[in-house]
Amino acid sequence: MQQDFIKAASNFKRLISANNKALEVMAQMELALAEGHEFDVTYVRTQVTRVNTAVYQLISCIEGYSPEKFAPVKKRFQEIQKTLNNELLNTPSSIESPLVVPFSEITAGDAFVVGGKAANLGELKNNIGVPVPDGVATTSNAFWVFMRHNELHDICDRRLRQVTSQSLTELYAACSKIRQDIVKAPVPEEISSEILRLVKELGDPSSQRFAVRSSAVGEDGRHHAFAGQYLSRLNVSYDELLAAWKEVVASKYSPEAVAYRKAKGLATRDLAVCVAIMPMQNVVAGGVIYSTDPIDCSQDVSTIHAAHGLPKGVVDGRVAADIVKMRKEGGAGTAVVGQDILNKEKQYISVDGGVELVSVPQNMQYAPVLTLDELKLLQRYALKIEEHYGCPQDIEWGLTENRDIIFLQSRPLSQSPCIEHSIEVTAPLLLSGGDTVSTGIGYGELVFVQREVDALTFPEGAILVVQYASPRWAPLLSKANGVISGTGSRAGHLASVAREYGVPGIFGVGNVDNLVSYKGDATLDAPSRKVYAGKVEELLALWSKQRRSMKGTPVYEMLASAVEKIVPLHLTDPTSPDFTAENCTTLHDITRFCHEYAIDDMFRVGRDMNIPSGKTKQLYDNRPMQYWVVDLDDGFITHPAGKYITFDNISSTPMHAIWKGMTAVKWAGPPPVNAKSFLSILAESTCDPSLVPDASSVYTMRNYFLISSKFCCLQFRFGYHFCTVEVLGGDVPAENFISMKFSGGAADLQKKNARVRLLAIILDEYDFRVTVIRDRLSARCENMSEEDIMRRLYVVGHLLMHTRQLDMILHSEQAFQNVLLKLRKELATLL
Numbered sequence: 001m002q003q004d005f006i007k008a009a010s011n012f013k014r015l016i017s018a019n020n021k022a023l024e025v026m027a028q029m030e031l032a033l034a035e036g037h038e039f040d041v042t043y044v045r046t047q048v049t050r051v052n053t054a055v056y057q058l059i060s061c062i063e064g065y066s067p068e069k070f071a072p073v074k075k076r077f078q079e080i081q082k083t084l085n086n087e088l089l090n091t092p093s094s095i096e097s098p099l100v101v102p103f104s105e106i107t108a109g110d111a112f113v114v115g116g117k118a119a120n121l122g123e124l125k126n127n128i129g130v131p132v133p134d135g136v137a138t139t140s141n142a143f144w145v146f147m148r149h150n151e152l153h154d155i156c157d158r159r160l161r162q163v164t165s166q167s168l169t170e171l172y173a174a175c176s177k178i179r180q181d182i183v184k185a186p187v188p189e190e191i192s193s194e195i196l197r198l199v200k201e202l203g204d205p206s207s208q209r210f211a212v213r214s215s216a217v218g219e220d221g222r223h224h225a226f227a228g229q230y231l232s233r234l235n236v237s238y239d240e241l242l243a244a245w246k247e248v249v250a251s252k253y254s255p256e257a258v259a260y261r262k263a264k265g266l267a268t269r270d271l272a273v274c275v276a277i278m279p280m281q282n283v284v285a286g287g288v289i290y291s292t293d294p295i296d297c298s299q300d301v302s303t304i305h306a307a308h309g310l311p312k313g314v315v316d317g318r319v320a321a322d323i324v325k326m327r328k329e330g331g332a333g334t335a336v337v338g339q340d341i342l343n344k345e346k347q348y349i350s351v352d353g354g355v356e357l358v359s360v361p362q363n364m365q366y367a368p369v370l371t372l373d374e375l376k377l378l379q380r381y382a383l384k385i386e387e388h389y390g391c392p393q394d395i396e397w398g399l400t401e402n403r404d405i406i407f408l409q410s411r412p413l414s415q416s417p418c419i420e421h422s423i424e425v426t427a428p429l430l431l432s433g434g435d436t437v438s439t440g441i442g443y444g445e446l447v448f449v450q451r452e453v454d455a456l457t458f459p460e461g462a463i464l465v466v467q468y469a470s471p472r473w474a475p476l477l478s479k480a481n482g483v484i485s486g487t488g489s490r491a492g493h494l495a496s497v498a499r500e501y502g503v504p505g506i507f508g509v510g511n512v513d514n515l516v517s518y519k520g521d522a523t524l525d526a527p528s529r530k531v532y533a534g535k536v537e538e539l540l541a542l543w544s545k546q547r548r549s550m551k552g553t554p555v556y557e558m559l560a561s562a563v564e565k566i567v568p569l570h571l572t573d574p575t576s577p578d579f580t581a582e583n584c585t586t587l588h589d590i591t592r593f594c595h596e597y598a599i600d601d602m603f604r605v606g607r608d609m610n611i612p613s614g615k616t617k618q619l620y621d622n623r624p625m626q627y628w629v630v631d632l633d634d635g636f637i638t639h640p641a642g643k644y645i646t647f648d649n650i651s652s653t654p655m656h657a658i659w660k661g662m663t664a665v666k667w668a669g670p671p672p673v674n675a676k677s678f679l680s681i682l683a684e685s686t687c688d689p690s691l692v693p694d695a696s697s698v699y700t701m702r703n704y705f706l707i708s709s710k711f712c713c714l715q716f717r718f719g720y721h722f723c724t725v726e727v728l729g730g731d732v733p734a735e736n737f738i739s740m741k742f743s744g745g746a747a748d749l750q751k752k753n754a755r756v757r758l759l760a761i762i763l764d765e766y767d768f769r770v771t772v773i774r775d776r777l778s779a780r781c782e783n784m785s786e787e788d789i790m791r792r793l794y795v796v797g798h799l800l801m802h803t804r805q806l807d808m809i810l811h812s813e814q815a816f817q818n819v820l821l822k823l824r825k826e827l828a829t830l831l
Contacts, residue, residue, distance in 0.1 A: 661797020
């Protein structure tokens, strides 16, 4: 019999450990949702796996008491786990589709097959009826076949796992190696033959050059533009197609793309890179049209950016472009409301082996790129596309030698919040002019970045200064408080990413030498296109900068869905007939169910076995107390024959310390509460004077100490709140710890939150690491001497006894401060 009890006690300790681990992971998941910090799909899947594992271990422990009795709870766990696995843990596999598909067979519904860019081009061509060149797209199926054929997934994952979270140096190095691995890998015959066969159907390959452009799954979508984060190769010969295709595929692992996915919470492994292949068009001009300008507060203006040569110069921010604003009038758009015809000295043109930046002929530099009729036609097409998609569009276009407009890309357009002001600033002006690409006010050190090595030391919270608005600087925007570029416009890729991240920016300011030579902090006023020396408080007061948050992203919704199935607690009353395994609807319900019945069975073992050594006893301190004590190892000095245990027979120093904290200052009883302000028995019960540690009532539950000489686990219930304290206080400081979890109460959420805040403030003052989520608190301290541990247990014990029912009276800040002062004085006296 004695051996059975020892086995049961050991099993119970494992159960408590699994229970605590499950609750810890749940708290972490809730905290990630509440604070909106960056996380990705891998984080969600890892946390779900961790909590599943902990709950499975907990169920395995409770099955040790009675496998048949607890079969229903295991069944409920398997059902919840299956739902979670189906929704969250599935990994991508080949979609049943061809390896290569012509544009003529593609629509927007094929985004998961051919990626966002190709799907949108197919939609423009086949369902909207605007001019789009012919082309083909390799599918996500082709991507997975290629990666599996060369066993590249494990290689890529292994290299990325070696990158620490904040090390850009390691990120650049790992990405370089991954891209080399991909470029060196052979293209399987089944893919290469299909690419070359369908490309030949586009025309004589010997007389054509091709654009090989990324079309990743998720790219050009409503939530993620990936603007400029993947590679496009232009003017590629037929013989170079396969090599270019691999380069585009490899750009999935560019530092820019990896950093962008991390900021957006996307799992790198899940996203296939499809590729759009189109014959190069003989364009003489090109650029971008925003069907609705992302900065203009009226939302009634389209903006056209037009440059000579290939559109690449506009989206890369390397060339000057005309900027024409046209009013949206009943969908027809005829009125030019503003234009800025710039000196366009450079253009990109196609040359053998790629593209080249060359000079624009002198007579064309100051001439408008587009005629009024061409502007009108371009806007009519853009508004037609916007109407079809139901949201503003960022559209790349080209103008052929025959002066025909063609469309090369369309994606949803990120809008900046409207900010206008007329504040007069007296601070020294460092810069004025340029184009507002993203609204807001930024403050920080001006940091000039010219080379990738400069980017490695870019500090958090600085204002990024670059001469060219290249998309390669996009990873820095997740750390920047603002961005300024000598070239570029709001039509560029870097501007699009700045708007997505909510980073204020002005581009096209010209030479940035004046900013480079300035040493110190500055204020960026993006709406007014000005930069001031120092901190301009009146401007910063206008702009409550939103912390970058995952809220609204698909991965945030994924975590929210997981939390909904894991964290809510519905089984709260063990005496209720509804407290059954069948009514467990979340993993938290299961942990609560298992924990309650494990404690019940633990003490049943002690009672039913009638163990002579007295491993389970009721505490007696001048009178019988509502505390039961379990001797896990050497917690009792001797083993009393009766049903009671007294403190002079308990060897557990942590239990003595907790009890001293609980009893050193006599509890004055429940605080006075006006029962008329409450409309339920729940509130009335908190006024019941029978709710004292040594009394018995329907609202009082047993409290349990599980002890050894250096260990104590207290399960403390009082009325409607519940607390667990676990402590190890021995001779080895590195092993010592106190862990406390607290939740519940009878008052409304605001008052319960106030009590938890009260606990958090005091525990923080005594070196606990505290986490608070709504009305739940977790606190921990560790790596302390035995003496320091015991002193902090006095604090914990005092708080357990003297914060009971305080949630009922914390109705104001003054009441809060009064109680806080009282507790501080009592603890100072106690210690």
